[in-house]
Amino acid sequence: METELMPGGDGIAMDDRKIRILQAIIDDYILTAIPVGSRTISKRYDMGLSSATIRNEMSDLEELGYLDQPHVSAGRIPSAKAYRLYVDELLREGKLKTNDVQSIREHFKSRSGKMEDVIGRAAQVLSSLTSYTSLAMGPKGQDMVIRTLQLVPISAHSALLVIVTDGGLIRDSVIRVDSDLDSDALYAISRMLTERLAGRTLTETQQVLQSIGKESAEKRGVIDSIARLVAEAEAGGNQAKIAFAGPSNILNFPEYSDVEKARSFLSLLETKDAILSLLEQRQSVAFTVRIGPETGVKELEDCSVVTATYALDNGTNGTIGVIGPTRMQYGRVLGILGAMGQQLSSLLNEDKE
Amino acid sequence: METELMPGGDGIAMDDRKIRILQAIIDDYILTAIPVGSRTISKRYDMGLSSATIRNEMSDLEELGYLDQPHVSAGRIPSAKAYRLYVDELLREGKLKTNDVQSIREHFKSRSGKMEDVIGRAAQVLSSLTSYTSLAMGPKGQDMVIRTLQLVPISAHSALLVIVTDGGLIRDSVIRVDSDLDSDALYAISRMLTERLAGRTLTETQQVLQSIGKESAEKRGVIDSIARLVAEAEAGGNQAKIAFAGPSNILNFPEYSDVEKARSFLSLLETKDAILSLLEQRQSVAFTVRIGPETGVKELEDCSVVTATYALDNGTNGTIGVIGPTRMQYGRVLGILGAMGQQLSSLLNEDKE
DNA sequence: GGTTAGCACTCACAAAGCAAGAGTGCTAAC
DNA sequence: GTTAGCACTCTTGCTTTGTGAGTGCTAACC
Secondary structure (H helix, E strand, O other): OOOOOOOOOOOOOOHHHHHHHHHHHHHHHHOOOOOEEEHHHHHHOOOOOOOOHHHHHHHHHOOOOOOEEOOOOOOOOEEEHHHHHHHHOOOOOOOOOHHHHHHHHHOOOOOOOOHHHHHHHHHHHHHHOOOHHHHHOOOOOOHHHEEEEEEEEEEOOEEEEEEEEEOEEEEEEEEOOOOOOOOHHHHHHHHHHHHHOOEHHHHHHHHHHHHHHHHHOOHHHHHHHHHHHHHHHHOOOOOOEEEEEEEHHHHOOHHHOOOOHHHHHHHHHOOOHHHHHHHHHOOOOOEEEEHHHHOOOOHHEEEEEEEEEOOOOOEEEEEEEEEEEOOOOOOHHHHHHHHHHHHHHHHHHHHHO | OOOOOOOOOOOOOOOOHHHHHHHHHHHHHHHOOOOOOOEEEEEEEEEEEEEEHHHHHHHHHHHHOOEOOOOOOOEEEEOOHHHHHHHHHOOOOOOOOOHHHHHHHHHOOOOOHHHHHHHHEEEEEEHHHHOOOEEEEEEHHOOOOEEEEEEEEEEOOOOEEEEEEOOOOEEEEEOOOOOOOOHHHHHHHHHHHHHHHHHEEEEEHHHHHHHHHHOOOOOOOHHHHHHHHHHHHHOOOOHHHHHEEEEHHHHOOOHHOOOHHHHHHHHHHHHHHHHHHHHHOOOOOOOOEEHHHHHHHHOOOOOEEEEEEEEEEOOOHHHHHHEEEOOOOHHHHHHHHHHHHHHHHHHHOOOOO
């Protein structure tokens, strides 16, 4: 006679008490990683309710999709939906210890404008502060504005192209030059290029380079090489510009005590592709939290990826973030990411004046 | 009455048959990772001996220190000493498949003279060919000979110092310049420095820089910054110059199915220090094989580290290597390292002419 | 009607017991 | 010197069993 089979929590609504219970469950689970039962809640968090009542509420919460039950006689664990609610609504802003802020400052004392270095260090600081696997990326190539451009002779047939961008960030690559240009000639070209290209984005640069190439036949070779390089930088420019730190941190969490899971997680990081394309859908919003399945990556289905953007004066954005189990200390992580973002912004812009 | 307690294999000597049996055991164990018993040897490898005889020999080999027994009713596994013998004496040169050589060539097609890139790619190719965790390092900083030196303006107070060395390798770092030197001034300094420093090693450079600094007061600031940088590069220059690839490969081996072991291995790689100091005792010999305890690193006690050097024209050496379980395919690995070393040498020197 | 005590029920997990199998060492015969 | 035979050891995997945590349901309580 199964008449009561309408799916979904029909008639059940979230009320304040359910929310409080849910929050308690999430808090507890984030801390302990063990499924939490009704008795735990009624004892450890004083809500003035018996375990039986909690039980009823938990049953409702499960029906509403906020809780999962590994098996019948275990406690409940929060679902992705629950974390989503938690992040969106319940998160009391993580009161970041001044300790941490200071620690961030500390780590950035010895400074270098080299993008790779800053990025690498940022990721490392993040990982040591949060004890999650961390990442950092520079701004997108095509958004960067050129400040200086210089060719340094390497050998008879090659030179290093150094591009200094608006924020004092540096990119360099080796290009081939077929005619034998000596140091002075390269310098002259550099000056000319800087004059023509300063203040332009990489995308704009493309066109300008083409017209320059047409003007002077003898420099044609070099200019072409540069153009090719810029095109490359624009297309896959981020490829090299992501840094991970503390991949092995994931092994600290019991959800990754399975070697097979750990392996697939770590190889995911090593190939970088999946993470990069995940981060490519960058928002202009300050923080992005992707919980479990929301990442769209199979290997990350019980991970959360929390990212923050930091702003450069020229309007471009870089990204920093951490990857950890869905059971993540979101409050704390968001706090640290925020502080770190500010620090990075001021560090990278300070140089400008 | 224990009269027979003299330690060590008294009276027992290695003979040809023992060696053949030991080799069979090692071969088998490298392949399967399961302790090998007397019966396996007598059946799988046709030595025309019964298991009982093998058993006696194995007992001798154990007494001689070449075999260990996890527990009484398991087979034997080779000891570090056995692998040492194996590597030193028994290794029939790994007949490298031409396939692999070609594969190495293939991977190095798109080339760039940037040290980091070459190093990184080398490590990656190694790791994909051997399926062990791999590493690559450039030559030591202090041995490198300077070819060109150039300052590129970044902002009012900073510049990028690009050092091109003999092999066409590039190092660069950001330095502070306190007086405001414009692009032309920096270029003039660069020319002067190149003239004075070309052909010298980093160590020599130190002294020359000091005397230059004394000559001209106005350039004092820049010169000092450079000197400081060179000193740094000389001291810890290798720090940044090591690349790992495929750390997670270690998880493919059953000896690292224990998460705790895996974690400590991976963090060891992440900090880099231990590995660096291990590699610092570089030999001039082409190949170095460090087996288990020979590494002197606790976390690597059941790993082997196999390294090879590749030579640059200027007489300096770089290092490539793999890290895997002691039960490593030494023959194959040595073959691949050899081929890769040659490839690297020719790649990095070709540029020179 | 919401809350709670009580109780039967489920199910993972750990300890214990058991059988099988692999491998050894030793002895005695070849 | 080699080998067959055998008793013995010890891991490993499987099954059994008990325990405890946690649930859902019902009935009483406020």
